[in-house]
């Protein structure tokens with residue numbers, strides 16, 4: 001069977017499949033929406049899509065706080081569903097429930113040169129940046145190998161991710177190629193589908209991040225959001241209402257670019273530059289935009305908050321579908337390797 005190109009034909013529809021995952025690190029903010037989920041929603045419409053909770057990946061750096069990971073899982077899935085991921089159309093599942101992934105990860109680890117992992121830029125960066133944690137572990141080095149197993153298990157061509165994941169995708173392609181060279185042409189080489197680079201900075205202009213508390217959560221109340229918008233700094237050179245301002249120097253404007261229609265955006269820009277519009281009015285428009293954007297999510301969330309088992313059922317169903325796919329892949333893999 002070795003190097004037989006006519007393997008089970010499990011990857012014929014790769015071009016019609018997409019897969020992506022997210023580590024469960026807490027409630028999602030609008031940066032996650034514009035940076036990832038929006039793209040996932042397009043994938044869900046166009047392709048057979050798999051979206052999963054990367055809880056094993058969270059463990060690579062959070063192994064000392066494993067209990068938190070568990071708590072964040074339903075919270076994150078609720079955010080996904082509220083944002084519009086549809087369990088009827090996409091397979092929504094939990095990485096650690098598909099044990100076949102561990103087997104594939106093991107096999108891939110046999111053929112992955114350590115040098116590929118050591119020179120991965122995200123590995124080197126994280127080791128430095130997260131120096132408070134001991135990331136000198138075998139598992140953390142193998143992060144891209146596990147990610148490769150996640151991806152190629154479902155044989156998708158498309159992997160919607162942000163720019164930061166490109167080095168991992170490159171390793172995934174190389175590992176898939178190496179497997180195919182050794183054992184037969186089996187895995188499609190996955191390709192990144194980049195999220196159009198969205199500018200969604202934090203409310204204070206820094207990167208939106210939970211640790212800076214400078215974001216807007218998808219599940220946040222309008223009262224709390226209103227307070228945050230009121231406190232946002234606009235163009236700090238614009239001291240009085242009658243002074244002209246410049247949207248380029250205002251923390252608000254990137255949000256208008258994401259949430260406000262283009263005609264209104266042009267009016268705001270003009271109003272700011274000419275001092276025809278004040279910051280209070282500009283903030284009121286943004287707040288309305290946020291309300292319209294978050295309202296449908298709030299309504300959906302209320303629906304499944306009324307059904308306590310909903311998220312659990314979604315994951316159980318998704319896990320079953322994902323497992324069936326994974327078993328099919330692993331039958332092919334074992335046969336190719338001769339086990």
Ligand code: TRP
Pocket residue numbers: 019020021022023054057146147150151159161165
């Ligand atoms: N590494 C990804 C991130 O941090 C999460 C992830 C794990 C992933 N496995 C994946 C993304 C497979 C896409 C495909 O965002």
